[in-house]
Amino acid sequence: MNDKISWLSVRSLLRLEMRARFGSKVEVPVGKRVVKGLGIVFSLVIYALLVTGIYFLAALFIERSDMPFEFLVLAMTFVIVLTTLVAIGNVVKNLYMSGDNELLLRFPVSGKEILISKSIYCFIHNVVINLLLFVPVCVIYGVVTSAPVGYYFVAIAVILLAIPLPYAIANLLAIPVMMVMNLVKNQFLLVLIFLIAAICGVFILYMTALGGVLDYMRDESAGMFSESVMEMYRNITGAAYPFRWYALLLGGWFVGHSALEAGLSFLFIFLITAALGVGAYFVTTRTYYKIILTGIETEKASFKKNIPNITRSVFGTLLHREFFLILRSFNYSFQYLAMAFAAPVMVYYCNDLAATMGRNTLGAAIVPGLTLMVIVIFSSIIVSFAATSISREDNAFYHTKIIPVSYTTQVLAKLLLYGAVGTASVVLSTVVVAAAFSSGDGLEMLNSLDIGCIFIISEMLTLALTCLAIAADVKSPTFNVSGDGEMVSANKNMVLALVVGMAIAALFGVFTMVFSFLPLTIGDATIIPIGERNNIYAILGVLSALILAGSVAALFVGLEKRYQRIAP
Amino acid sequence: MLKVTDLKKVYPKSDRVAVDGISFELRPGEIFGFLGQNGAGKSTTIKCLTGILPFDGGSIEVCGYDIQRDPIKAKMNMGYVPDNHSVYEKLTGREYVNYIADIYRVSKADRDARLDKYVELFKLGFAIDKQIKSYSHGMKQKICIIAALIHEPKLWVLDEPMMGLDPQSTAEIIAYMREHCAKGNTVFFSSHNLDLVKRLCHRVAIVNEGHLIDCFDLVGNEENKANLEERFFKITGTYEKRLFEDYVAQEQAEMRPDLPVDDGANGAEGGEI
Numbered sequence: 001m002n003d004k005i006s007w008l009s010v011r012s013l014l015r016l017e018m019r020a021r022f023g024s025k026v027e028v029p030v031g032k033r034v035v036k037g038l039g040i041v042f043s044l045v046i047y048a049l050l051v052t053g054i055y056f057l058a059a060l061f062i063e064r065s066d067m068p069f070e071f072l073v074l075a076m077t078f079v080i081v082l083t084t085l086v087a088i089g090n091v092v093k094n095l096y097m098s099g100d101n102e103l104l105l106r107f108p109v110s111g112k113e114i115l116i117s118k119s120i121y122c123f124i125h126n127v128v129i130n131l132l133l134f135v136p137v138c139v140i141y142g143v144v145t146s147a148p149v150g151y152y153f154v155a156i157a158v159i160l161l162a163i164p165l166p167y168a169i170a171n172l173l174a175i176p177v178m179m180v181m182n183l184v185k186n187q188f189l190l191v192l193i194f195l196i197a198a199i200c201g202v203f204i205l206y207m208t209a210l211g212g213v214l215d216y217m218r219d220e221s222a223g224m225f226s227e228s229v230m231e232m233y234r235n236i237t238g239a240a241y242p243f244r245w246y247a248l249l250l251g252g253w254f255v256g257h258s259a260l261e262a263g264l265s266f267l268f269i270f271l272i273t274a275a276l277g278v279g280a281y282f283v284t285t286r287t288y289y290k291i292i293l294t295g296i297e298t299e300k301a302s303f304k305k306n307i308p309n310i311t312r313s314v315f316g317t318l319l320h321r322e323f324f325l326i327l328r329s330f331n332y333s334f335q336y337l338a339m340a341f342a343a344p345v346m347v348y349y350c351n352d353l354a355a356t357m358g359r360n361t362l363g364a365a366i367v368p369g370l371t372l373m374v375i376v377i378f379s380s381i382i383v384s385f386a387a388t389s390i391s392r393e394d395n396a397f398y399h400t401k402i403i404p405v406s407y408t409t410q411v412l413a414k415l416l417l418y419g420a421v422g423t424a425s426v427v428l429s430t431v432v433v434a435a436a437f438s439s440g441d442g443l444e445m446l447n448s449l450d451i452g453c454i455f456i457i458s459e460m461l462t463l464a465l466t467c468l469a470i471a472a473d474v475k476s477p478t479f480n481v482s483g484d485g486e487m488v489s490a491n492k493n494m495v496l497a498l499v500v501g502m503a504i505a506a507l508f509g510v511f512t513m514v515f516s517f518l519p520l521t522i523g524d525a526t527i528i529p530i531g532e533r534n535n536i537y538a539i540l541g542v543l544s545a546l547i548l549a550g551s552v553a554a555l556f557v558g559l560e561k562r563y564q565r566i567a568p
Numbered sequence: 569m570l571k572v573t574d575l576k577k578v579y580p581k582s583d584r585v586a587v588d589g590i591s592f593e594l595r596p597g598e599i600f601g602f603l604g605q606n607g608a609g610k611s612t613t614i615k616c617l618t619g620i621l622p623f624d625g626g627s628i629e630v631c632g633y634d635i636q637r638d639p640i641k642a643k644m645n646m647g648y649v650p651d652n653h654s655v656y657e658k659l660t661g662r663e664y665v666n667y668i669a670d671i672y673r674v675s676k677a678d679r680d681a682r683l684d685k686y687v688e689l690f691k692l693g694f695a696i697d698k699q700i701k702s703y704s705h706g707m708k709q710k711i712c713i714i715a716a717l718i719h720e721p722k723l724w725v726l727d728e729p730m731m732g733l734d735p736q737s738t739a740e741i742i743a744y745m746r747e748h749c750a751k752g753n754t755v756f757f758s759s760h761n762l763d764l765v766k767r768l769c770h771r772v773a774i775v776n777e778g779h780l781i782d783c784f785d786l787v788g789n790e791e792n793k794a795n796l797e798e799r800f801f802k803i804t805g806t807y808e809k810r811l812f813e814d815y816v817a818q819e820q821a822e823m824r825p826d827l828p829v830d831d832g833a834n835g836a837e838g839g840e841i
Binding site for chain 1: 579580615618619620621622639640641643644646648650652654655656658659660662663666667668669670671672673675676679680683697698699
């Protein structure tokens with residue numbers, strides 16, 4: 001690798017990166033500008049809501065607990081962990097998996113120049129994320145605690161000091177991540193099993209910890225701000241290094257901590273950041289070029305599978321092809337199969353926690369509605385993948401047009417596969433929930449009628465959402481794959497399918513929960529008497545059937561003509 | 569075998585008519601060359617007749633079946649090799665060919681025999697059980713050709729088929745095109761290689777700016793054969809005497825070293841058009 005660095009090349013590469021991401025100066029049609037503008041407004045609204053939430057949480061916690069410093073430690077922990085996770089994803093995606101490394105290496109630029117230009121982009125991204133998270137947290141803390149003006153100047157210094165840490169950690173962790181990824185290429189089933197185990201493991205860990213905290217609070221019958229819970233906060237924040245050092249430096253000095261503690265905190269932070277930064281620099285500059293070359297060299301690494309010629313039916317071969325194209329892709333396996341098979345575990349833990357909390361506050365009658373909502377939410381996440389079923393064909397889309405098989409049959413094969421995976425997930429979720437909540441241990445919160453109706457309604461909604469997701473992709477597919485011929489980012493149809501699914505889940509779940517406590521009357525007629533869940537299920541069953549019928553019609557009526565109009 | 573009548577295609581959100589009133593008919597047992605500059609409408613015509621693109625006017629019949637009214641039967645009689653040879657790269661070569669064979673309902677005995685024959689013909693035995701993503705450009709082209717032929721189509725459509733192929737494979741494909749036609753089937757292919765077209769095709773059509781300008785026999789008509797380049801350059805508006813003379817001289821020197829270079833360039837008439 002050439003040691004001389006041309007900063008002109010670095011600047012050109014960086015400009016190329018920025019233009020590729022944020023668009024060139026080519027005039028964008030009004031429609032696209034409006035959509036982009038709405039997207040920005042939506043993001044700002046979500047951000048404003050989050051900031052408002054943090055403000056109220058901070059005000060509540062600090063006012064009720066009178067432990068401002070402990071709150072600051074928890075806030076620093078949250079912000080630094082989150083920025084580090086975002087930075088790892090950013091570095092892995094942009095430095096190693098962006099798919100343009102081979103293209104860039106054809107230009108008269110060195111690996112070091114590519115690394116510097118991409119690192120500058122990643123660092124800018126890291127700075128923006130850090131500012132978006134640190135600034136509101138620091139300002140809110142200052143406002144809530146009526147901090148002196150000096151606090152805000154210290155906050156600026158602490159934010160600047162904190163920015164390099166997540167980036168350095170991300171650079172160090174990205175390398176083993178990439179080495180492992182290069183190592184397990186083509187081990188599809190192994191990766192799928194590992195992904196399912198990892199998703200379940202992390203989720204179980206998280207929910208167990210959350211459940212433990214809630215149990216503790218309930219057992220102490222003390223709520224969030226009892227003396228024993230306060231003691232727990234003190235113990236946790238007292239040992240939360242290195243996050244405690246950031247809090248000591250930022251706000252320790254005006255809540256009674258000594259200047260020596262602040263000075264030592266600065267020293268420790270500086271030493272850790274410097275050590276990790278220097279380590280990341282040496283490790284990255286020495287391994288980056290090798291890793292991307294390995295990535296390029298092994299990109300075409302493939303497996304050999306000696307099989308005889310096998311004859312299948314037309315429908316069978318369509319299903320077989322669709323399934324193996326998903327299984328043999330890390331992205332798709334993770335987005336779809338791993339999520340589908342991990343869903344029952346997630347459903348169980350979410351439902352367990354929500355039911356425990358709901359039962360304690362509102363009563364056991366809330367459990368069937370909650371169960372229905374949780375199952376449909378996870379089904380929505382799984383079936384939203386079907387919204388890329390046409391887009392994923394990309395360059396090979398012409399196949400679907402030239403083969404002597406009707407478009408209806410081809411779409412039916414996709415629907416059957418996605419429907420089958422969705423159904424398997426719903427069946428497993430229902431079985432798990434039934435086993436947990438209809439037994440004596442589960443205090444019989446669900447009877448057989450509840451379980452049967454929840455399954456039927458969830459299944460109809462899952463199939464309906466699958467139909468709608470595929471219909472959305474038939475209407476406007478996005479043929480835009482990258483790297484290994486895969487769609488890495490979600491397309492607009494996927495987001496749409498997810499939003500519709502979540503909305504339906506919320507409506508059905510809330511409807512069931514509310515009318516388990518209240519009667520539904522129209523005029524003099526009582527449609528749902530109190531406690532009559534049969535009527536609720538009958539109404540939701542009919543609604544689900546109507547939605548399913550509408551979705552099937554939306555997908556299949558005029559499908560041949562709509563599909564023929566798709567031009568790759 | 570293939571009948572295109574008054575074909576018209578306008579791309580959505582475009583004012584330009586990509587294909588305007590093109591008509592031609594292919595006979596059984598002939599190799600038909602489809603010529604034109606880049607953007608002349610060749611690929612659009614091919615995409616319409618294979619069913620990839622909808623069209624705005626006219627009709628296309630494959631073996632008597634209308635591609636719009638009876639698409640399944642029409643497609644059943646056709647094999648298509650695209651110019652970008654995109655395939656399902658996560659499948660192995662054998663899985664891909666089996667998938668296509670299943671789609672065209674090819675029996676196990678037939679696919680075994682044909683796959684063995686084509687793998688041997690195109691020297692792909694070492695890679696047929698590997699994932700297609702590991703294939704080179706030429707190997708992908710070969711697997712596309714094998715997949716297009718696995719059901720022995722009556723009409724074999726190829727879009728720029730020789731691009732990226734090694735000389736051995738090019739020679740094998742040419743030989744196979746002739747063999748395919750000898751069985752009474754038809755080959756329709758687009759190309760920029762005028763010499764190949766001249767040596768291989770029974771008839772050619774030249775399109776320019778979406779219009780079919782000329783369609784003539786090559787077999788049995790030595791004058792048409794000799795004048796193919798000149799007619800092509802004049803029709804496509806790229807005729808320039810000096811350039812044309814250079815082209816013919818180069819072709820004679822490189823492709824026909826046995827013939828003396830003709831300074832008259834087959835009687836090419838001067839002047840730019």
